[in-house]
Amino acid sequence: MSDNLVLDGEVREGFILLGKKGVYKVEKFLGEGSFGRVAKCKKLGTDKVVAIKIVSGSAQTEINLLKELSKIDGDKHNLVKMVDCFRYKSYTCIAMELLDQSLYDFMRERYNQPLTVEEIKTIAWQMIVALKGLESINLVHCDIKLDNIMLVDQVSEPFRVKLIDFGVSDKITNMRTGRLMQNMVYRAPEVHLGLPLDQRVDMWSLGYVLCVLYTGTFIHGWDSEYDIIRAMVNMQEKSVSDRFDFWSFDQLIPDHLEAAKKREVEQFVDLLKRMLMMDPSKRISPSEALRHPFFTLGRMQPTAGSNNTKPAAVEVHQQHEATQATNVPQRPAAVLQESHKPEKKPGRIQQQRDAIKNHQGARRKRNPATQQNRDFGQRLQTEAEIRRRRF
Template sequence: MWSALKRNYEVSEEIGRGRFGTIFRCFHPLSNQPYACKLIDKSLLLDSTDRHCLQNEPKFMSLLSPHPNILQIFHVFEDDHYLSIVMDLCQPHTLFDRMLHAPFSESQAASLIKNLLEAVAHCHRLGVAHRDIKPDNILFDSADNLKLADFGSAEWFGDGRSMSGVVGTPYYVAPEVLLGREYDEKVDVWSCGVILYIMLAGIPPFYGDSAAEIFEAVVRANLRFPSRIFRTVSPAAKDLLRKMISRDSSRRFSAEQALRHPWILSAGDTAELT
């Protein structure tokens, strides 16, 4: 597999490292176009869940490409020991890194969440739920375009099929997932709503000192807008948050509905809404 990769790409320096593998910068020799190459060591996959995630990522990324806000996959090379995925080269800092600083302005937050929702709506139209949307999985390319990544936990829900299984990350996972119920693709909209809340407030809507406490707060889903923090946030932004972070998934917005909300359509320009 390594020789097959090197026949097609010039592999350069290491630029990242994860639980299962290493990411290298690589170049296509004809175009000299830079890419990222994720090299996964299969011997590090400890159980069937890990192996399932390994197979999921290239499968779903290939189905969903190309889309301007989804990390694009270009080549997959595989043998008995390694899997290598050639994909978009992105900046080293994720949305999580950007959110460590001061809260975003409404126009900045609206622009980012619009791009994220467009990626999610594309996934949902093709019957794919991401199921682990969080700031760490939101990248940016060299032109600063948002790219949704990491489809290892993704699942099909087409043909009216529901999903099950506790998948996701504390702070961002929807309550119906934690309650062990069957659920639909709107779990992704909940996660996007939580990200939007943090972008505007600088804190998560549901929190605790441990994963268990965070999960308890998520299940209660007592959504609040502390006046000290939200005094400068527009009523339109808070209205969208209520509709995305709705404990009742039947009343929760779909990604398409969220994209049609006036706050998104006005690009967070609150003056335009008054």
């Protein structure tokens, strides 16, 4: 018997794990957290490599949810796929497809340089499709953040992404008022304040992710729930488009496209405003978001019965590179920018902060929807203040 066959003790590199659908050799550990560890493993007898999540306890809830996910096409809906599940002593091992890296790590490696609107559009479309898929089987992810959105293969498929980590996900019918969920930075206002919850908490978190990708920075602090709620209200007071001068920071756009690009970014900001509505009843749904002009303006609409296995946003993202026909995958604009080795300094992020400061004095006419959103936010802030004083 091999010395590396796991019989007792903790799983280590080189160990052999006996699964239900194959035998796996642990090559290296990719990361760990409160949930357990994730290992890169080779499926013996094949050329397949998987990621195995090693969790203390039964993890039965997560397994059941992953089985629910298997009811829909993981590739079509941009959701990670489970390939095997088995037990080792007191641990549960969940084998999933191996992906590239998280958006959190990707942004960190490029010193938080913001993405272009086209790159964000590609990611946004795929994640909204993922939310629509979850909604179709009555699931809520409950923990959408940069860490849980993975690039599939940034070299061969630039900005193709999948949603991962369903460890705290739940059925919509199980969502209870007052339940604490989501990372505090990405947490929807209704979660902060103990209001009724449903799948719309995911749309808020995704909207926040898109803001971070474009600005290269978090849009509010996270010292306390009260401070976050106050920042949310301030954001609604100014409106997202007032708080961030988005379009002037996209330095990758040629001058002759400036007018068209400005229109596109205006649509992007409008989508963000709808995703980040304080009142969840007014927040945009996945189906509505996919029909938003940010995705449809000036583009051919997908026809009924068309093959949607390849996300439409990926096709949109690649249309501008059609004149550079080649069999070699083109490096995305973000990577081309990084290849010039910009000086390690605040650069665009500091420019954003300066522009935000200068821009906050600008007053814009509010429409009735913006006013309603602001009023709802003020009510939430009042409730947050009451809770803060009470506790």
